[in-house]
Amino acid sequence: MNDRDFLRMAIELARQGMNNNEGGPFGALVVKDGQIIGRGNNRVTSSNDPTAHAEVVAIRDACQSLGHFQLEDCVLYTSCEPCPMCLGAIYWARPDRIVFAASREDAAAAGFDDDFIYEEINLLPAERSISASQDLAEEANGVFEEWKQKMDRREY
Amino acid sequence: MNDRDFLRMAIELARQGMNNNEGGPFGALVVKDGQIIGRGNNRVTSSNDPTAHAEVVAIRDACQSLGHFQLEDCVLYTSCEPCPMCLGAIYWARPDRIVFAASREDAAAAGFDDDFIYEEINLLPAERSISASQDLAEEANGVFEEWKQKMDRREY
Numbered sequence: 001m002n003d004r005d006f007l008r009m010a011i012e013l014a015r016q017g018m019n020n021n022e023g024g025p026f027g028a029l030v031v032k033d034g035q036i037i038g039r040g041n042n043r044v045t046s047s048n049d050p051t052a053h054a055e056v057v058a059i060r061d062a063c064q065s066l067g068h069f070q071l072e073d074c075v076l077y078t079s080c081e082p083c084p085m086c087l088g089a090i091y092w093a094r095p096d097r098i099v100f101a102a103s104r105e106d107a108a109a110a111g112f113d114d115d116f117i118y119e120e121i122n123l124l125p126a127e128r129s130i131s132a133s134q135d136l137a138e139e140a141n142g143v144f145e146e147w148k149q150k151m152d153r154r155e156y
Numbered sequence: 157m158n159d160r161d162f163l164r165m166a167i168e169l170a171r172q173g174m175n176n177n178e179g180g181p182f183g184a185l186v187v188k189d190g191q192i193i194g195r196g197n198n199r200v201t202s203s204n205d206p207t208a209h210a211e212v213v214a215i216r217d218a219c220q221s222l223g224h225f226q227l228e229d230c231v232l233y234t235s236c237e238p239c240p241m242c243l244g245a246i247y248w249a250r251p252d253r254i255v256f257a258a259s260r261e262d263a264a265a266a267g268f269d270d271d272f273i274y275e276e277i278n279l280l281p282a283e284r285s286i287s288a289s290q291d292l293a294e295e296a297n298g299v300f301e302e303w304k305q306k307m308d309r310r311e312y
Contacts, residue, residue: 099288
């Protein structure tokens with residue numbers, strides 16, 4: 001099994017999930033040492049979970065397999081370039097690398113917001129279409145101070 | 157209850173989750189029509205789930221409450237500016253607006269990668285610290301074509 005074989009399996013997961021009416025046409029796999037340790041397809045509409053994108057589902061599945069919140073020495077294969085949410089999830093899971101098939105522009109052409117969200121991220125919080133305002137920074141920073149002084153904190 | 161009251165409750169969820177050793181010092185709430193419909197605190201290390209950030213947990217909880225994958229007419233309160241993963245999740249869930257307390261720079265100062273991930277997102281996929289390569293775009297686009305022609309597809 002090489003990169004192309006695993007990527008083709010991710011594309012097939014996309015097709016199966018779509019045909020089963022689980023969600024959008026997206027699939028992903030996590031592979032470690034040549035073994036598949038996590039699988040996912042989009043399940044947004046069937047599970048009422050807007051975060052259930054293929055990559056997030058595959059990452060969560062792989063982490064449960066490993067009993068750890070990090071995907072060291074793993075490769076993530078995905079049928080489409082990750083959206084910002086999934087790219088963020090990938091950075092937090094820290095696999096070694098990513099292999100993807102369709103691009104974010106291809107996803108946009110199929111009716112998905114990926115490219116739009118990439119554009120919104122670079123706007124100032126107050127200028128985004130979902131606007132954000134800030135308050136009570138000092139109180140929240142007090143909790144960060146407690147965290148830094150917590151002797152048994154587990155970092156991630 | 158006003159914005160500041162709800163935001164203070166999100167900060168308190170951050171503190172409780174940290175003190176219970178569930179994960180990092182982050183908390184979030186989803187409010188609709190003045191009622192709390194979703195709560196979350198960071199549970200990355202206790203649940204071995206790198207996607208279990210406070211906002212993602214709160215969004216998932218709120219969507220289960222509503223039985224829907226969209227958070228129309230909702231406000232998300234979070235103890236810290238959302239990381240790119242959480243901001244992406246927010247765009248997919250589509251609440252009306254966000255109120256946050258600490259900033260991404262405050263999170264970085266407390267040892268979290270949020271600001272680093274914001275910087276990485278704007279790099280070309282091949283140039284990121286977790287590099288991404290592309291292959292088989294045509295095969296994946298074939299699945300997008302099937303999606304566009306699927307009569308019973310449920311968009312999100």
